[in-house]
Amino acid sequence: MELNIILNNIKNLENLDEEITFLSNKILNAKRVFIFGVGRSGYIGRCFHIRLLHLNIDSYFLTDAPAFKRGDLLIVISGSGETESVVNVAKKAKEIGEVIGVVCKCGNLKDIKLIKLPxxxxxxxxxxxxxxxLALIFFDLxxxxxxxxxxxxxxxIIKNHNNLL
Amino acid sequence: MELNIILNNIKNLENLDEEITFLSNKILNAKRVFIFGVGRSGYIGRCFHIRLLHLNIDSYFLTDAPAFKRGDLLIVISGSGETESVVNVAKKAKEIGEVIGVVCKCGNLKDIKLIKLPxxxxxxxxxxxxxxxLALIFFDLxxxxxxxxxxxxxxxIIKNHNNLL
Structure with a gap:
């Protein structure tokens, strides 16, 4: 029964084709991709970041990144849209380049482009x-x-997999 | 169609009730829980670690942990069961305390207790x-x-959620 609740939630991603296409186009058109989130959302973001590297896409996780510049894309991840550090980072980045939030609720991220996971x-x-x-699977799609x-x-892409650890 | 492949994979977890009960009992009986994995598996492990902290369970991610001692439980995560650093860590830990591997294939982890995700x-x-x-959802279950x-x-448990970031 619990697994069914999870499966039903994930099924909701079938209506997100447009958002998947939108985000993949934004990534391809960006100079570089920066990713930020804290806690578990941050670790989901790092999973996405690793896979982008496998695709030879210039990607950084924000805490281990150079300066964010014009032409760069920042993807912030926060279920509530209220995580203060994420909201602050998104605000600063919006003055410089493009920002897209992946959220469940708008929270305090209303003034940036949002992809809402149902x-x-x-x-x-x-x-x-x-x-x-949902975020992990959305990014995998x-x-x-x-x-x-x-x-x-x-x-x-397997050629770009870590070969030391 | 791609989403269906993912959903069908996740559905396989419905046969893992025994493994879920087994691992939860091992965690409750351990003095402390240590978690290790590298790359994306490592980040899935960190997601699990954060949630264990919310439950007031004494948990560490191995790269940010004190010494592993008798009575402690180490959970290693590697899809292939072949990640060298993970295999090495598991071997060392087996001499000291209890080790459980969460894997897709046995790889070189055959001599420790394994939970295989289908x-x-x-x-x-x-x-x-x-x-x-599957590992993220298995650990959530x-x-x-x-x-x-x-x-x-x-x-x-919400009282233990990070209140600074």
């Missing part, structure tokens, strides 16, 4: 759990879309 | 993608099980 809140999945699960757009197959 | 590989989800998605065993509700 999460049905259930307390068996505490706090942002359902959002984080963006990766799949980027691979098609770049005409890359798994055997192409 | 992933149907598909190249549209490159490398460990399907494993990482372990959290749900732990909440029931500890009689904790969302409002109890």
């Amino acid at each position: 999460v049905e809140k259930n307390s068996f999945l505490p706090m942002g759990t359902a959002f984080e699960e 963006v990766i799949a879309k980027l691979m098609r757009k770049l005409n890359l197959r798994e055997e192409d | 992933v149907e590989k598909n190249s549209f989800l490159p490398m460990g993608t399907a494993f990482e998605e 372990v959290i749900a099980k732990l909440m029931r065993k500890l009689n904790l509700r969302e409002e109890d």
Whole structure:
């Protein structure tokens, strides 16, 4: 039953084709991609960042990044849209380049372009759990879309997988 | 169609009730919980670690942890079971305390207790993608099980959510 709640939540991603195409185009058109989120959302963001590197896309996680400049794209991730550090970063970045938020609720990120993940809140999945699960899979679908757009197959990108650890 | 492949993979978790119960009992019986994985598996592990902290369970991610001692439990995460650093860590830890691996394939982790996540590989989800998605959700189901065993509700654990960032 609990697994069904998770599956039903993830099924909601089937209506997000437009958002997946939109974000993949923004990534391809950006000079560089920066990603930011804190806590579990941050770690989901880092998972996405690693895969972008496998695709040879110039990507940084914001806490380990050079200066954000004109032409760069920042993707911020916050289920509530209220995480103060994320809101502050988004505000600063908006003065410089393009910012897209991946959220569940608008929160205080109303004045930037948002992609809303349709999460049905259930307390068996505490706090942002359902959002984080959807975000991981949403970003994986963006990766799949980027691979098609770049005409890359798994055997192409596997060459960029970490070979030291 | 791609989303269906993901959903079908996740559905396979419905046969893992025993493993979810097993791991949650091991966590409750351990003195402390240590988690290790590299790359995306590592970040999935960090997501699990954060949630364990919310449940007031003494948890560490191995790269930011004190010494592993008798009575402690180490959970290693590697889809292939072949990540060298993970295999090395698991071998060292086995001499000291208890080790459980969460994997897709045994790889070189055959001599420790393993929980295998049933992933149907598909190249549209490159490398460990399907494993990482299942691992995140598997660990979230372990959290749900732990909440029931500890009689904790969302409002109890939300008090332990980060309040500074």
